[in-house]
Amino acid sequence: MKILVAVKRVVDYNVKVRAKADGTGADTANAKMSINPFCEIAVEEAVRLKEKGVATEIVAISIGAKQSQEQIRTALALGADRGILVETDTDLEPLAVAKCLKAIVDKETPDLVILGKQSIDGDNNQTGQMLGALAGMPQGTFASEVNVAEGKVKVTREIDGGLQTVALNLPAIVTTDLRLNEPRYASLPNIMKAKKKPLETVTPADLGVDTATRVKLLKVAPPAERQAGIKVADVAELVEKLKNEAKVI
Amino acid sequence: MDTPLLNDSDLHFLLYEFLDTEALLARPRYCEHSREVFDATLNTAKTIAEKYFANHNAKGDAHEPQFDGEKVSLIPETQAAWNAFAEAGFLAAHHDFDDGGLQMPEVILRTAMAYFTAANIATAGYGFLTIGAANLIHTFGSPEQKARFLPAMLDGRASGTMALTEPGQGSALADIKTSATPADDGSYRIRGNKMYISGGDHSLTENIIHLVLAKIAGAPAGAGGISLFIVPKFLVNDDGTLGARNDVALAGLLHKMGFRNTTSTVLNFGERDGAIGYLVGEPHQGLRYMFQMMNEARIGVGAGAAILGYQGFNYSLNYARQRPQGRLPSSRDATSPQVNIIEHADVRRLLLSQKAYAEGGLALCLYASSLVEDARTGATETARTNAFTLLDLITPVVKSWPSKYGLKANDNAIQVLGGAGYIREYPVEQYFRDNRLNPIHEGTEGIQGLDLLGRKVPQKNMAGYQLLRAAINATLDDARPFDSAHALAQTLATHLHAFDQTTQQLMARLAQTPDATLANATVYLDVFGRVLVSWLWLKQAVIASRQLDQHRTDLPDVEINFYRGKLQAARYYIEWELPEIMPQLALLDGANSRCFDMQDAWF
C-alpha cells in the first residue's frame, strides 16, 4: 500500500507573528520555519502504518518555495521513503494546492493520502476536502484514529458533538487532528539517512496546474488588544454594560 | 512562565557568523554532512530537551535521588530522558561511521548539548559523563577493551563515570590511595574509596563503567605513578552479556545544594576480594589519559555554567518585561500607571551584565570547541598544532570564567526578580544553586589559576600566548572600518598593552619567587578572562557593525535589534568590566603580598 503525505513549510508555532505595518501581510522575514504541526502528525501516522506492515511506501510532497525541501527532508528523516517538491514562489491558495496534489495522485495512484486538517499559517481547512472533490475520493477529516483493514480505512473523526467513525473505501483521504498521535523526533542516524533518499522537483506548470490567485487579500491587522477588566457593583450594572457598552446582548 | 531554552537566533549567529561552522563541510571527515543535517540535529536536540528534560528540572531538584541500602531510585522522568537521548543517537554521534557513529563535528554536538543542559543540567549529566568516558576508552583502550565496553556505552545500555576524587584527595590527585594489584589473568584488583563520583550508581542503565585512577604497587611517587582502570559495575562477557557483579559498592549518596538529579556517590572498591579492573594503556600514564577527558570536560563545565547563566537571563528578562513597579525618577504624577521594571536603568544594568556574561560565556565555549575541532581535523599540521596550543592555553579560562560569571549572572537574575528571586516558587534560585558547583569541580578556580599562570602561559616559550595575541590583533584590525567597533578596539588595545607588560613581569618573577608569584594567580586568571572575553565581544561587535553598516535598510527589525543588542553588550563589557583589570594589574605588578603574608595565627 502506498501513502502520500502532504507537508507544508510554515512559520514555527513558537514564533509570535506580527502584522506588517502597512497591512499587506504577516511579517515572517527571517522567522524560524518548520513543518506544519498537523502535517507532522500526518507523517507520523503514515510511518506508524508502515511500521505495522500496512503501508509499503510513503511519499512526502511539499508545494512551495525551494526551501520547502527542508520540510521534505524532515519527513524523510521521520520515515518517509522519497519526496516530491512542487516548486513555486507564489503563495498558493488551497485550491491550487489541491490541484497540484490531484495531479500527483493521478501519477502516483496512492491508496491513502494523509494531510493535516489545516496549516497553522492560513488556517483554511480546505485542501483535503478540495482534493477529495477533485480526485473523487472519499474523505475522513479531523481524524483522531485511523485503522486500515480489508480494503477500507476506518477513521474516527472529532466533530462538535463527540466522535464519529466512518468507513471509507480505498483510495481515500484522511486529514489529521491534534489527538491522532504524538509525532516522534528525527533520530540523528535517520537525519543522515534522509540525505540520501530521493527528492524529485517539479513545477505546477509541469503538472498543468494554473496557480492564479482567486482570493483578494484586503488587509492584515493585529487583533484588538484586550482592554483591562473592570469591577461592577451588581448584576444589574453587568447587564446594563453588556447591553449598552459591549453591545453583546 | 516557562524559560525559553537559550536563544535560537544567538546560536545561529554564534555557529554561522561568529564561527564559520559551514566551512567544516569542506573537510573530508564531514563531506557526508550538510548545513541541513546540522540544523536538523539541533532541532532534534531542542525537541527532546523541551519534551523530556525540561519537564522535570524542578521536580528532580525537589525530589533528590534516594538510596534504600540496596537500590538508588530517581524520579521516573529521568529514565525517559536518558532513553530519548540515547535512542536519538547522541551518545554515539561524534564517533566514526565505522564505529556506529555519525562523525558529527564537535561544535555542533556541543551546541546540541547546550539545549539539554539548558533544560535540565542535572539529568544531562549522565549523558555527558558517558560520552566522556566512552571517548577515553576509544582513545586509549585496547581493541579488546573497545569491543567489550563501547557498544553498550554508545547505545545507552551502559553509562560511564570518572572516578578520581577520594575522601582524602581532591585537588591534589598525586597523593591518591586507591591501589591496583596485578592478578594472574592480566587484570588488576582495585581497592580503595572514591568520593563525589557523579553518576556512580543508579538504575538508568544495566551497567556502569567506572574509569578509576589508582596506583599500582611500587609505582613512582606523585602524578607519574597513577594508572587508569576500567572497572565495570557488572563484568561483561565476551559476547557482550553481563556477568557477575563486580566488587564495587555504593557506600552512600551525598546530599547536594544543587545539581541534585545527578547522583553523587561514595564508592567502595574491593570491600571483598578486590574489584576487577582492566588497565587502560600503559601503567603510570593514567593522569595524562584522564586529562584528555578532563580538558573536554572542562569546556563542558564552562558551557554548563554559561548556559545556566543564559537561562537565568532569559527568565529574568521576561519577568522584567511584565512586572510593573514604580515610576521613573522624573515622573511626578502619582496617578500615572506604573512602568514595567525593564524601564528602570538599574534593572537594565542587571540584565545587560547577564547578557554579557551568558552570551559571552557561550561564545567562549563554542570558540574553544571549534579549536578542539581544528586540533583534530584542521587542514594542515600547523593549523592543527596551533589550534591545540591555543586551546591548551585558554582551557583553564574556558572552565573558570563562565563558572564565575555565569554564577554572577544568576545572582543578578535573582536581583531582577526581587523577592520572587529568592523563593523556590520561581526557577532562578535553582539556577544559582545548580551553578554554584561549577567553580568547584573539574579543578577549582584556584587550581585553574595556578595551571594558567604556572604552566599554560609559560609553556613552549609562551607559544600559546603569542598565538592568542596575534588572533586578538587581527580582530583589532578588523574593527578599523567601523566607528563603533573601532572605538572599542582602541579601549581593548590600551588594556592589552598593560596586560602584556604585567604578563612579562610575572614570567620573569615566576622562576625566582614561584610561591609569591603564584600567590596571586587567581587574580591573573580573572584578568586573563576579562581580556579574552573582551576580545570575543569585540569580534561579535565587528560582525554586528558590519551587518548594521551594510544592511541597515534591508534587514528586518528583529535582526537590526539583534545586532544592536550585540553591539551594546560589547560596549557594556569593554567599557564597564574590562577596565576593572587596571587595579588588578596594579596588585600583580607590585607583587602585592597581603594574602601571601597573612599568617594562620593572625586570623
Ligand SMILES: Cc1cc2nc3c(=O)[nH]c(=O)nc-3n(C[C@H](O)[C@H](O)[C@H](O)COP(=O)(O)OP(=O)(O)OC[C@H]3O[C@@H](n4cnc5c(N)ncnc54)[C@H](O)[C@@H]3O)c2cc1C
Ligand atoms: C557535585 C560534585 C560532583 C563531582 N563529581 C566528581 C566526579 O564525577 N568524579 C570525581 O572524581 N570527582 C568529582 N567531584 C570532586 C571534585 O572534582 C572535587 O571536589 C574538586 O576537585 C575539589 O577537591 P576537594 O573537594 O577535595 O577540595 P580540596 O582539594 O580539599 O580543596 C579545598 C580548597 O582548597 C583549595 N586548594 C587545594 N589545593 C590547593 C593548592 N595546591 N593551591 C591553592 N589552593 C588549593 C581549593 O581551591 C579549594 O578552594 C565532584 C564534586 C562535586 C561537589
Ligand SMILES: Cc1cc2nc3c(=O)[nH]c(=O)nc-3n(C[C@H](O)[C@H](O)[C@H](O)COP(=O)(O)OP(=O)(O)OC[C@H]3O[C@@H](n4cnc5c(N)ncnc54)[C@H](O)[C@@H]3O)c2cc1C
Ligand atoms: C524572605 C523574604 C522575607 C520578606 N519579609 C517581609 C516582611 O516581613 N514584610 C514585608 O512587608 N515584606 C517582606 N518581604 C518583601 C521584600 O521587602 C520585597 O521583596 C522587596 O521590597 C522587593 O520588592 P519586590 O519583591 O516586590 O520586588 P520589586 O519591587 O518588583 O523589584 C524587582 C526589581 O526591580 C527593581 N526596581 C523596582 N523598582 C525600581 C525603581 N523604581 N528603580 C529601579 N529599580 C527598581 C528592584 O531593585 C528589583 O531589582 C520579604 C521578602 C523576602 C524574599
